[in-house]
Amino acid sequence: MRPQVQPRHDWTLEEIEALFERPFTELVFAAAEVHRAWFDPTEVQLSQLLSVKTGGCPENCGYCSQSQHFKTSTVASKLMAAQAVIDAAAEAKAGGAQRFCMGAAWRDLKDRDLPRVAAMISGVKALGLETCATLGMLTADQAQALKAAGLDYYNHNLDTGPDYYDKVVTTRTYQDRLDTLSAVRDAGISTCCGGIVGMGETRRDRAGLLHALATLPAHPDSLPINDLMPIPGTPLGESEAVDGLEFVRMIAVARIVCPKAVVRLSAGREHMSRELQALCFLAGANSMFVGGKLLTTANPDKDTDAALMADLGLRPMTMA
Numbered sequence: 001m002r003p004q005v006q007p008r009h010d011w012t013l014e015e016i017e018a019l020f021e022r023p024f025t026e027l028v029f030a031a032a033e034v035h036r037a038w039f040d041p042t043e044v045q046l047s048q049l050l051s052v053k054t055g056g057c058p059e060n061c062g063y064c065s066q067s068q069h070f071k072t073s074t075v076a077s078k079l080m081a082a083q084a085v086i087d088a089a090a091e092a093k094a095g096g097a098q099r100f101c102m103g104a105a106w107r108d109l110k111d112r113d114l115p116r117v118a119a120m121i122s123g124v125k126a127l128g129l130e131t132c133a134t135l136g137m138l139t140a141d142q143a144q145a146l147k148a149a150g151l152d153y154y155n156h157n158l159d160t161g162p163d164y165y166d167k168v169v170t171t172r173t174y175q176d177r178l179d180t181l182s183a184v185r186d187a188g189i190s191t192c193c194g195g196i197v198g199m200g201e202t203r204r205d206r207a208g209l210l211h212a213l214a215t216l217p218a219h220p221d222s223l224p225i226n227d228l229m230p231i232p233g234t235p236l237g238e239s240e241a242v243d244g245l246e247f248v249r250m251i252a253v254a255r256i257v258c259p260k261a262v263v264r265l266s267a268g269r270e271h272m273s274r275e276l277q278a279l280c281f282l283a284g285a286n287s288m289f290v291g292g293k294l295l296t297t298a299n300p301d302k303d304t305d306a307a308l309m310a311d312l313g314l315r316p317m318t319m320a
């Protein structure tokens with residue numbers, strides 16, 4: 001079967017489930033071919049995260065260390081000063097990051113916080129970094145204000161398939177997420193949207209997430225696949241780890257159904273072997289988070305990732 005290289009928006013759930021069922025090596029080979037049609041497979045986009053406002057979130061996402069509904073070891077803090085964020089971004093750039101992603105544990109952005117967030121974004125942009133933010137739900141006006149401040153990407157994940165969503169979070173709906181994604185797209189901001197595996201979902205739910213992403217009016221520009229970082233004290237803190245090969249299948253199918261998206265091997269590398277990460281890059285992942293910390297949990301440190309990239313012959317992605 002020749003791989004489908006041109007982006008399609010009419011994928012059916014059954015077609016996507018059938019991709020998951022393919023023999024592993026055939027699936028990875030097909031994904032690798034699609035990868036090469038759109039990207040230099042030796043290039044990896046490097047993003048770095050900073051939690052600019054941690055904890056105390058009113059949402060009840062069952063995976064999250066920052067929800068006020070669960071007792072976790074995460075210590076809540078207020079919104080950082082813009083200059084402190086800009087200083088951290090300068091350090092990230094010096095460490096090799098290409099994009100700086102500012103995360104806040106909010107249900108939605110409040111207009112009173114907009115001036116400070118805009119100052120962070122324009123300051124980070126002025127350093128010559130790509131900017132990304134993830135601040136919860138946005139209105140159309142807020143999305144436009146963030147775009148005017150210099151925001152390149154907005155991260156807002158669908159997290160899982162629509163049928164499993166209310167097992168994970170009940171304080172918002174799938175449609176709420178889709179509405180914010182529309183506001184972001186309409187403002188001309190690039191979308192970063194993906195999800196998490198390892199929350200007790202079935203393969204059909206994983207296919208459901210990728211189906212939702214592949215049938216959006218525009219495919220995500222950036223598509224993060226997170227392997228759950230289990231957080232003690234959360235409802236999903238004792239979840240059984242997903243088999244590594246199943247995780248690779250998720251990356252490969254994401255690459256095939258959203259061929260032009262930059263697919264990020266996102267949270268969870270801390271507990272993955274180098275060989276598993278190499279398989280993910282072979283299956284079409286072409287982005288990762290760098291720096292020793294994600295938002296509240298650990299990520300491989302700079303030296304570990306520099307060695308991984310050197311040993312795999314990977315280079316930072318050439319920027320437009």
Ligand code: SAM
Pocket residue numbers: 063064065103104105106107134135136155156157159194195196226227228229230231267295
């Ligand atoms: N509050 C905003 C929101 O929910 O959109 C932004 C921050 S939130 C932490 C960003 C994303 O991180 C979530 O949508 C989820 O996909 C991912 N995430 C959060 N906790 C995680 C965990 N323990 N393991 C893996 N991914 C996680």
Ligand code: DTB
Pocket residue numbers: 049065101103134155157194195224225226229266267294295296297298
């Ligand atoms: C995404 O998909 N993964 C990032 C980013 N977007 C914001 C967050 C991962 C968070 C992992 C858990 C933590 O560090 O709290």
Ligand code: SF4
Pocket residue numbers: 057058059060061064065066067068104105106107136
């Ligand atoms: Fe809040 Fe985002 Fe965590 Fe959900 S994932 S509890 S919205 S910080």
